[in-house]
Amino acid sequence: MAVILINMWEGRTEDQKRKIVKAVTDAMVESAGVNPEGLTIIIHDIPKDSWARAGILASDR
Amino acid sequence: MAVILINMWEGRTEDQKRKIVKAVTDAMVESAGVNPEGLTIIIHDIPKDSWARAGILASDR
Amino acid sequence: MAVILINMWEGRTEDQKRKIVKAVTDAMVESAGVNPEGLTIIIHDIPKDSWARAGILASDR
Amino acid sequence: MAVILINMWEGRTEDQKRKIVKAVTDAMVESAGVNPEGLTIIIHDIPKDSWARAGILASDR
Amino acid sequence: MAVILINMWEGRTEDQKRKIVKAVTDAMVESAGVNPEGLTIIIHDIPKDSWARAGILASDR
Amino acid sequence: MAVILINMWEGRTEDQKRKIVKAVTDAMVESAGVNPEGLTIIIHDIPKDSWARAGILASDR
Numbered sequence: 001m002a003v004i005l006i007n008m009w010e011g012r013t014e015d016q017k018r019k020i021v022k023a024v025t026d027a028m029v030e031s032a033g034v035n036p037e038g039l040t041i042i043i044h045d046i047p048k049d050s051w052a053r054a055g056i057l058a059s060d061r
Numbered sequence: 062m063a064v065i066l067i068n069m070w071e072g073r074t075e076d077q078k079r080k081i082v083k084a085v086t087d088a089m090v091e092s093a094g095v096n097p098e099g100l101t102i103i104i105h106d107i108p109k110d111s112w113a114r115a116g117i118l119a120s121d122r
Numbered sequence: 123m124a125v126i127l128i129n130m131w132e133g134r135t136e137d138q139k140r141k142i143v144k145a146v147t148d149a150m151v152e153s154a155g156v157n158p159e160g161l162t163i164i165i166h167d168i169p170k171d172s173w174a175r176a177g178i179l180a181s182d183r
Numbered sequence: 184m185a186v187i188l189i190n191m192w193e194g195r196t197e198d199q200k201r202k203i204v205k206a207v208t209d210a211m212v213e214s215a216g217v218n219p220e221g222l223t224i225i226i227h228d229i230p231k232d233s234w235a236r237a238g239i240l241a242s243d244r
Numbered sequence: 245m246a247v248i249l250i251n252m253w254e255g256r257t258e259d260q261k262r263k264i265v266k267a268v269t270d271a272m273v274e275s276a277g278v279n280p281e282g283l284t285i286i287i288h289d290i291p292k293d294s295w296a297r298a299g300i301l302a303s304d305r
Numbered sequence: 306m307a308v309i310l311i312n313m314w315e316g317r318t319e320d321q322k323r324k325i326v327k328a329v330t331d332a333m334v335e336s337a338g339v340n341p342e343g344l345t346i347i348i349h350d351i352p353k354d355s356w357a358r359a360g361i362l363a364s365d366r
Contacts, residue, residue, distance in 0.1 A: 001253065001295065001302070003125050003162060005068075007188075007225050008246040008276065014110045016276065018118055023275035024268055025116030031267035032252065032260065036115040040125060040162065042068050043111035049197045050226035051245065054219040055208030057201055058245070062173065062180070063130040064308050064345060066190075069154065070123065075232040077154065079240055084153035085146055086238030092145035093130065093138065097237040101308060101345065103190050104233035112123065119123070127251075129310075129347050136293045140301055147299030158298040164251050165294035171319045172348035176341040177330030179323055184314065184356065184363070186247050186284060191307040191337065199337065206336035207329055214328035215313065215321065223247060223284065234306065241306070249312075258354045262362055269360030280359040286312050287355035 001038035002028060009058065010045035017043060062099035063089060070119065071106035078104060123160035124150060131180065132167035139165060184221035185211060192241065193228035200226060245282035246272060253302065254289035261287060306343035307333060314363065315350035322348060 004024065012020070021041045028034050048059040065085065073081070082102045089095050109120040126146065134142070143163045150156050170181040187207065195203070204224045211217050231242040248268065256264070265285045272278050292303040309329065317325070326346045333339050353364040 001162070001297070003164060003251040005249040005251075006246060007248070008278070012276070014118070014120065017110055018121065019275040020272070021113035021118060022116045023271035025113070027267035027271035028264070031263040032256070034252070039115065040123070041113040042105075042107055042125060044105070044107075044225075044227070045111065046225055046227075049200055050228065052204035052208070052224040053245070054222065055205045057197070057204060059197065060201065062175070062345070063128060064347060065129070066127040068125045068127075069156070073154070075240070075242065078232055079243065080153040081150070082235035082240060083238045084149035086235070088145035088149035089142070092141040093134070095130070100237065101306070102235040103227075103229055103308060105227070105229075106233065114123070136301070136303065139293055140304065143296035143301060144299045147296070161298065163296040164288075164290055166288070166290075166347075166349070167294065168347055168349075171322055172350065174326035174330070174346040176344065177327045179319070179326060181319065182323065184284070184358070186286060186312045188310040188312075189307060190309070191339070195337070202336040203333070206332035210328035210332035211325070214324040215317070217313070223245070225247060236306070258362070258364065261354055262365065265357035265362060266360045269357070283359065285357040286349075286351055288349070288351075289355065 002032065002034050004039070004041045005044060006041060007044045007046055009051065010047055063093065063095050065100070065102045066105060067102065068105045068107055070112065071108055124154065124156050126163045127166060128163065129166045129168055131173065132169055185215065185217050187224045188227060189224065190227045190229055192234065193230055246276065246278050248283070248285045249288060250285065251288045251290055253295065254291055307337065307339050309346045310349060311346065312349045312351055314356065315352055
């Protein structure tokens with residue numbers, strides 16, 4: 001079993017999320033041998049003013 | 062001390078959350094012996110199009 | 123569905139964890155109405171020298 | 184490299200977040216010796232009715 | 245940019261992890277369009293006595 | 306109140322962690338105005354074979 005938390009910038013459409021969870025699930029099934037029924041994916045949509053690298057907000061880049 | 066992060070589908074009312082944090086805190090105090098003052102609970106409300114099992118969004122089920 | 127991440131000090135026995143996950147699951151089923159089959163709990167055991175409050179490690183208190 | 188997840192009460196302005204990520208990054212660079220380019224900070228803004236201590240919602244205090 | 249936290253049962257070898265992070269990265273690049281340089285994956289290896297579904301430890305199933 | 310989860314490569318000594326939690330706490334108090342008593346920091350020490358960027362394990366770089 002596996003639980004995957006994806007933190008990414010907000011703004012993806014439902015259709016994009018549909019493709020992401022399908023692709024990541026397939027990748028985990030093939031590479032890790034997990035049962036897809038036992039795989040949960042949760043997406044945390046993060047605004048760009050809540051994400052920083054090197055001390056600089058993504059909204060300022 | 063303990064910090065509990067609850068990821069669940071969005072849509073609960075404040076009153077439901079009031080009951081959830083009370084019930085989970087009581088459960089932790091009784092089963093784990095933690096001091097309630099040292100127990101923090103954070104709820105992450107997740108939209109159904111950001112939650113997937115078996116590669117399928119909860120919003121598509 | 124819900125995924126609960128419990129961060130707590132390491133040192134609990136398997137039997138204590140057995141009681142904790144049972145108690146928290148029961149609390150979530152009763153207070154939040156989640157289906158127990160859809161509830162995953164993950165415990166992160168944290169050493170006291172990796173936990174701090176007010177800037178002081180738990181191992182120094 | 185380091186990834187820091189900050190859970191805090193919602194309500195900070197973008198300018199406050201700008202100061203927070205700068206200050207935390209500087210603190211990590213000085214105390215942990217991480218390269219700032221390898222340091223990501225993600226802020227999770229939590230409503231007060233999704234945060235509890237001692238079984239009581241922050242919105243009820 | 246994205247940060248992915250994978251919680252899964254402990255016991256994978258380094259070679260299995262090498263395949264997992266490659267496969268998940270490829271899946272994210274293709275489905276989400278993220279730049280691989282901006283994608284960090286962190287694996288949390290969880291013992292079976294720290295993982296529960298339906299209130300039952302994985303070590304008891 | 307705030308809860309900070311720091312994921313970083315394992316290998317820091319207790320004294321380094323002591324300095325890190327002190328520095329990050331001071332940074333949060335000054336930049337975010339949080340009460341230090343309400344600030345919890347949890348460090349997740351991650352082995353290099355459980356950390357990847359651009360699909361490559363840190364243990365392979």
